[in-house]
Amino acid sequence: MLESTEEQRPVVLVVDDAPSSLGMLCDTLEGEGYTVLVARDGDSALQRLELVAPDAILLDAVMPGLSGFDTCRQIKANPVMAHIPVIFMTGLSETPHVLEGFACGGVDYVVKPLRAQEVVARLHTHTRNARMTRLAREAVDVAGFGVVLVDARGRVAWRSPQAALWLQGAAGGAQPGRLPDAVYAALEDGSDEVLLALAGVQLSVRNMGRVGIGETMLLLEQRGANAASPSRLANAALTPRETEVLSWLAKGKTNRDIGDILGMSHRTVNKHLEHIFEKLGVETRAAAAALATGHVF
Incomplete structure (x- = not known):
């Protein structure tokens, strides 16, 4: 069982068009220290996510209206929610369905009928890993920098909270999920740094090179009009x-x-x-x- 106070209880969103059939699972999750929220379809799940950010999502693939796969794609397309681990739990067991579950952003795939303790074990692992990853990534903001990871197609794969805050004012007509054109131009020219104008201050974007598979790390630092030379x-x-x-x-x-x-x-x-x-x-x-x-x- 998870050790947590009432205020610190992890939250899991269960999305299924027949939640009554999941009564035993929900009871088990409650007993293991989770706060359980329920949504009956993809649209209502997305509405709930506008109000609360759960630690994990258990998602059925086949539901009326928006499918679980499409729901997951919308979740992962939103930078605010993209970090939330999505675990599919569905009766679809064919290989193409499993592959689609992972392709749209799921971290795990459990086939019904569910074994509650197995689901809990998987959920606990993914919840813990997601929290540690989020804490580690947010830590980079402590030093006054922001971090952005750009994939091989130039799309923003991940951004730290500080970077997201700064880039809100630097969109400059950029398409959703992409950086201002000046950044890509500098990367193509091989420049190590580009400066973006931001309401009276400058945002320094430094190319830190490749990290992982096909991703480039950019280090962001805000500089005022009278900024001193780069710090030690x-x-x-x-x-x-x-x-x-x-x-x-x-x-x-x-x-x-x-x-x-x-x-x-x-x-x-x-x-x-x-x-x-x-x-x-x-x-x-x-x-x-x-x-x-x-x-x-």
Whole structure:
């Protein structure tokens, strides 16, 4: 059973046109520490998602009106909801159906009749992984930067909360899911940095190179009209993983805490910190944390 207070109970949205048949599953989920919300079709599920962001979604594939597959596509197309893990639970067991479930953004596929404890085990794993991923990605904003991942087609694959906030004012006629044209022009020219005008300030967009399969990482930093030269932190060229470690360090986490959050051993955390200290030119955790939180020595 999950250990959680009433305020911290994870929320799961169950979407099925016959929720009464899922009574045992819902009872099991409640008993395992989840708060369960129910929607009878895809449209009502999307309406609920405008009001609450659950930790996970259990989604039937075949429903009146909007299918589960199309519902999942709409969820994943919305950056606000895209991080929510979707687990299909359906009677469709043919390989094409399973493949479509994953292609539209699902993280798992369970065939009915359901085995409640199996669903709970899968749900718990995906919920935990999604939370750790979200926390790790949001950590990059601590240092005052934003991060955007762009896929091979130029589409925004992921953006940190700070990046999303800044880019709201930098759309400049860009199509949904894409960056302003000036960014793509700079990338094609091989430029390492492009500046975007944003209501009296500038947004620096730096190309950090390839990460993962076919994705490019862009580091965003807001600069005022009288911005000073890039900070020591900006010039340190930290790797994405080193940035995550430094961000959690700035939050006061111990090496063991950081290891648990990022899924690595505390020895690996120590090695990352050694590289961070060397790149920043500091010798202590306090000095590195001070740089990350914007303090000047």
